[in-house]
Amino acid sequence: MSTGHNCSHDCDVIAPAGCIARVPIFNHLKLQEMKEIMAVTDSVFYRKGEIIYRAGDRSDALYIVSKGRVKIYRLSESGKEQLLRTLYPGDFTGELALFSETTHEAYAGAMEDTRLCRIRRADLQRLLLKYPSVSLRILAEFSRRLEEAEKQATRFATEKVETRLALFLIECLDPENRANEIMLPMSKKDLASYLGTTPETISRKLYEFEAAGYIKQKSNKKIAILDLEGLLQQR
Amino acid sequence: MSTGHNCSHDCDVIAPAGCIARVPIFNHLKLQEMKEIMAVTDSVFYRKGEIIYRAGDRSDALYIVSKGRVKIYRLSESGKEQLLRTLYPGDFTGELALFSETTHEAYAGAMEDTRLCRIRRADLQRLLLKYPSVSLRILAEFSRRLEEAEKQATRFATEKVETRLALFLIECLDPENRANEIMLPMSKKDLASYLGTTPETISRKLYEFEAAGYIKQKSNKKIAILDLEGLLQQR
DNA sequence: CGACAGGTTGACCGTTATCAAAGATCGTGG
DNA sequence: CCACGATCTTTGATAACGGTCAACCTGTCG
Numbered sequence: 001m002s003t004g005h006n007c008s009h010d011c012d013v014i015a016p017a018g019c020i021a022r023v024p025i026f027n028h029l030k031l032q033e034m035k036e037i038m039a040v041t042d043s044v045f046y047r048k049g050e051i052i053y054r055a056g057d058r059s060d061a062l063y064i065v066s067k068g069r070v071k072i073y074r075l076s077e078s079g080k081e082q083l084l085r086t087l088y089p090g091d092f093t094g095e096l097a098l099f100s101e102t103t104h105e106a107y108a109g110a111m112e113d114t115r116l117c118r119i120r121r122a123d124l125q126r127l128l129l130k131y132p133s134v135s136l137r138i139l140a141e142f143s144r145r146l147e148e149a150e151k152q153a154t155r156f157a158t159e160k161v162e163t164r165l166a167l168f169l170i171e172c173l174d175p176e177n178r179a180n181e182i183m184l185p186m187s188k189k190d191l192a193s194y195l196g197t198t199p200e201t202i203s204r205k206l207y208e209f210e211a212a213g214y215i216k217q218k219s220n221k222k223i224a225i226l227d228l229e230g231l232l233q234q235r
Numbered sequence: 236m237s238t239g240h241n242c243s244h245d246c247d248v249i250a251p252a253g254c255i256a257r258v259p260i261f262n263h264l265k266l267q268e269m270k271e272i273m274a275v276t277d278s279v280f281y282r283k284g285e286i287i288y289r290a291g292d293r294s295d296a297l298y299i300v301s302k303g304r305v306k307i308y309r310l311s312e313s314g315k316e317q318l319l320r321t322l323y324p325g326d327f328t329g330e331l332a333l334f335s336e337t338t339h340e341a342y343a344g345a346m347e348d349t350r351l352c353r354i355r356r357a358d359l360q361r362l363l364l365k366y367p368s369v370s371l372r373i374l375a376e377f378s379r380r381l382e383e384a385e386k387q388a389t390r391f392a393t394e395k396v397e398t399r400l401a402l403f404l405i406e407c408l409d410p411e412n413r414a415n416e417i418m419l420p421m422s423k424k425d426l427a428s429y430l431g432t433t434p435e436t437i438s439r440k441l442y443e444f445e446a447a448g449y450i451k452q453k454s455n456k457k458i459a460i461l462d463l464e465g466l467l468q469q470r
Numbered sequence: 471c472g473a474c475a476g477g478t479t480g481a482c483c484g485t486t487a488t489c490a491a492a493g494a495t496c497g498t499g500g
Numbered sequence: 501c502c503a504c505g506a507t508c509t510t511t512g513a514t515a516a517c518g519g520t521c522a523a524c525c526t527g528t529c530g
Contacts, residue, residue: 074385076393077402084385095382099375105382128371135370136363140334142377147330147340149384150309150319156391157431158311161486167312189508196392201486203510220495220509396518424476436518438478455477455527 019043019066019117023090025137033131040123046110059104060121062094068114073193074106083194084149086111086185092141098124161197165205166234168195169215173225180228184221209234254278254301254352258325260372268366275358281345294339295356297329303349308428309341318429319384321346321421327376333359396432400440401469403430404450408460415463419456444469 020026020034020041029037043066046052052070053059063070070087084106087093093108098121119127128135155164168191172182184191192199206223209215214230215223225231255261255269255276264272278301281287287305288294298305305322319341322328328343333356354362363370390399403426407417419426427434441458444450449465450458460466 074389076389078394078398080393082389082392084389095378099371099378105386125371128374129367132364132367132370135367135374136334136360139363139370139374139377142374142381143330143334146377146381146384149381149388151340153384153388153391154309154311154317154319156388157317158315159313163313187508198487199509200488200511204486207510422476433519434477435479435520439518442478 019064019089023064023092025092025134025141028133028137029131037119037127040127041117041119044116044118046114046116048110048112048114050110052108052110052114052116053104054107055103055105057104059094059098059102062092062098062119062121062124063108064092064117064119065089066115066117069111070108070114070116071111071190072106072108081193082196083186083190156196161195161201162205162208162234164195164197165202166209166231169209169223169225170228170231173228180225181218182223182225184223188220254299254324258299258327260327260369260376263368263372264366272354272362275362276352276354279351279353281349281351283345283347283349285345287343287345287349287351288339289342290338290340292339294329294333294337297327297333297354297356297359298343299327299352299354300324301350301352304346305343305349305351306346306425307341307343316428317431318421318425391431396430396436397440397443397469399430399432400437401444401449401466404444404458404460405463405466408463415460416453417458417460419458423455 020038026034026037044063046068052063055075065087067089070091070093072084072087072093074082074084076082095104095106128138155167159167169182172185173180174182186194188202189199192202195202206215206217209231210217212227212230214227214234215225217223255273261269261272279298281303287298290310300322302324305326305328307319307322307328309317309319311317330339330341363373390402394402404417407420408415409417421429423437424434427437430437441450441452444466445452447462447465449462449469450460452458
């Protein structure tokens with residue numbers, strides 16, 4: 001039930017069009033070039049909860065999220081799940097296996113009903129050789145992600161949970177929006193997994209932040225940041 | 236004292252030649268193409284202990300290690316140092332800042348007297364557009380590193396020190412060489428930093444492994460793996 | 471030979487995981 | 501639209517893991 005026979009026929013025609021044009025790695029191309037890309041793109045559909053790929057699967061495609069939300073997670077050597085990142089429309093995944101001949105090391109799962117545009121490895125490599133500017137875009141994205149992953153690794157290695165949580169909250173603050181009120185982008189259970197801790201600890205630390213007057217928990221996922229300085233001092 | 240006026244004049248001529256030809260991202264090119272790359276490459280020299288770049292420095296070059304050893308490390312928000320990786324001849328660094336207009340987030344320091352080949356951002360971008368196959372090589376390397384960084388992050392997030400150390404030892408085992416004896420590639424102090432722990436803990440855990448009969452410490456950096464199964468069970 | 475960085479060992483204690491159980495929330499089907 | 505179950509969240513008690521500090525040992529290099 002993973003390929004898109006439920007979505008109407010325009011999946012294979014309209015969806016890639018809307019998708020490709022909005023993807024940062026392609027949107028600098030000319031219309032004619034985009035058409036060439038769409039020609040090798042197809043659309044796949046996953047229902048909430050379905051797994052898109054598993055660690056160990058041979059990877060042979062780049063997936064671009066067209067609609068929905070996808071979580072990328074790993075199972076550690078000892079079997080614990082860790083959330084690595086969530087993808088929103090315009091984001092892509094496919095990673096390592098796209099460029100070297102190996103298998104996925106992470107899992108990708110649909111968090112909602114999700115539509116993805118898929119470009120097969122061979123097609124992508126051909127496109128990259130033909131349109132080098134796309135490679136530069138992907139390189140920029142990869143290096144951004146690499147920094148992100150290394151920053152995250154350093155935090156795990158050197159900061160305590162309290163600090164990691166405080167930094168996470170701060171990074172949720174939209175610099176645009178001065179509202180100082182954030183919506184957690186995931187459940188506290190997933191947040192615990194993302195931050196490498198447990199739901200119990202998240203709950204307790206948030207309580208402590210609230211007791212200290214740094215934040216106020218408005219509802220389950222809505223948190224007001226009352227004292228950013230205080231939060232920043234948490235280390 | 237960071238640029239190479241100490242090395243004899245052939246730095247700018249011989250060194251890049253030897254260097255470029257041995258670098259995986261370039262070594263598939265034709266001689267003529269390599270010469271073009273060498274033309275925009277220069278050679279820089281750092282003494283042991285010198286810093287090559289700092290977090291916050293504007294990055295504008297790709298560095299390829301030609302001789303010596305370089306450590307890449309980060310300072311966490313709270314000031315602790317964490318070793319990210321060490322570069323050997325043929326490896327490169329430059330990262331994010333090469334492709335997007337930002338600054339380094341990590342530090343690079345020479346662990347020994349080190350010679351680097353440097354290609355400036357503008358030159359590199361031009362080369363990448365002209366020789367798309369080089370982009371593919373860099374993409375492959377970046378995605379490999381990305382997997383590595385994410386694996387490391389997952390380990391920090393989900394495994395205890397004991398397990399991380401055991402996995403590290405196992406990964407030091409050369410699959411070629413069946414000797415079951417490893418040389419630690421860095422001091423135990425650096426290893427502690429790499430694994431996100433302290434020298435004291437490393438020392439104690441190694442003692443425990445030895446007491447359990449999993450390993451035998453031959454000398455400071457030489458360790459014999461006696462019971463791989465036992466080590467693997469450490470979790 | 472002395473100095474200094476790296477390494478080890480011991481005592482102590484803070485942080486956070488774990489287990490258990492109760493309470494809140496969400497999605498689903500009647 | 502409500503009721504039910506499943507899942508998420510909170511709270512409490514407990515203990516282990518590992519960090520910190522201090523002292524001492526060891527090897528290396530000028």
